[in-house]
Amino acid sequence: MSTTDPAGASPRKRGRPTEAERAQRRDDILDAAVRLFIAGGFAQVTLDDIAAEAHATKRTIYVYFGDRTEIFLAAVERLRDRTLEQPARDDTLEQLAAKIVFALHSDEAIGLHRLVVTEAHTFPDLAGRFYRDGPQTYVAALNRRLPKPDPARAEALFTVLLGEHHRQRLLGLRPAPNREAASAHARAAIALLDLGPER
Numbered sequence: 022m023s024t025t026d027p028a029g030a031s032p033r034k035r036g037r038p039t040e041a042e043r044a045q046r047r048d049d050i051l052d053a054a055v056r057l058f059i060a061g062g063f064a065q066v067t068l069d070d071i072a073a074e075a076h077a078t079k080r081t082i083y084v085y086f087g088d089r090t091e092i093f094l095a096a097v098e099r100l101r102d103r104t105l106e107q108p109a110r111d112d113t114l115e116q117l118a119a120k121i122v123f124a125l126h127s128d129e130a131i132g133l134h135r136l137v138v139t140e141a142h143t144f145p146d147l148a149g150r151f152y153r154d155g156p157q158t159y160v161a162a163l164n165r166r167l168p169k170p171d172p173a174r175a176e177a178l179f180t181v182l183l184g185e186h187h188r189q190r191l192l193g194l195r196p197a198p199n200r201e202a203a204s205a206h207a208r209a210a211i212a213l214l215d216l217g218p219e220r
Contacts, residue, residue, distance in 0.1 A: 049075055054093070058132070062136065090144070098154055100124060101158055115208060119207040122182050178211070182207065
């Protein structure tokens with residue numbers, strides 16, 4: 022049989038990857054980059070390092086993201102999008118607050134937060150974009166769930182949702198919460214601020 026005969030071809034698909042394959046490849050690169058950033062710091066990790074860890078070429082990384090800053094911010098955005106995506110948009114205030122607690126107290130989020138605090142003076146643009154694409158977006162989402170939208174109260178709720186538990190997580194003094202603990206934390210925060218009935 023000819024090696025060019027389709028019947029004898031490798032089962033590996035050729036041609037352009039599907040949307041699902043592209044999404045998986047993007048996640049694989051982000052997962053590799055997050056591991057390296059958390060372990061070695063932002064400034065110390067190069068695109069070559071990320072390419073090697075992800076088993077990808079630098080060209081592939083440039084096509085998907087661009088430079089190192091864009092990779093870091095894409096990881097922040099992915100965490101945010103997974104937290105706020107549907108059905109989260111239809112969640113009650115308590116349900117959304119619990120998802121935010123669970124996400125932002127996770128090992129990945131804590132690692133990214135530690136990293137951006139460490140690098141903020143050296144990379145101020147990174148810090149600014151981290152705040153805009155992360156905390157500000159969560160505050161806006163909470164504000165939309167308040168019985169009476171109020172940016173100041175939404176910001177206060179976000180602050181309490183992190184609180185001392187988040188500080189302890191940053192210091193390595195507390196494990197990441199499970200879903201039940203995240204929900205209890207959210208309920209306590211909402212009750213503390215007396216935010217009233219949910220929408």
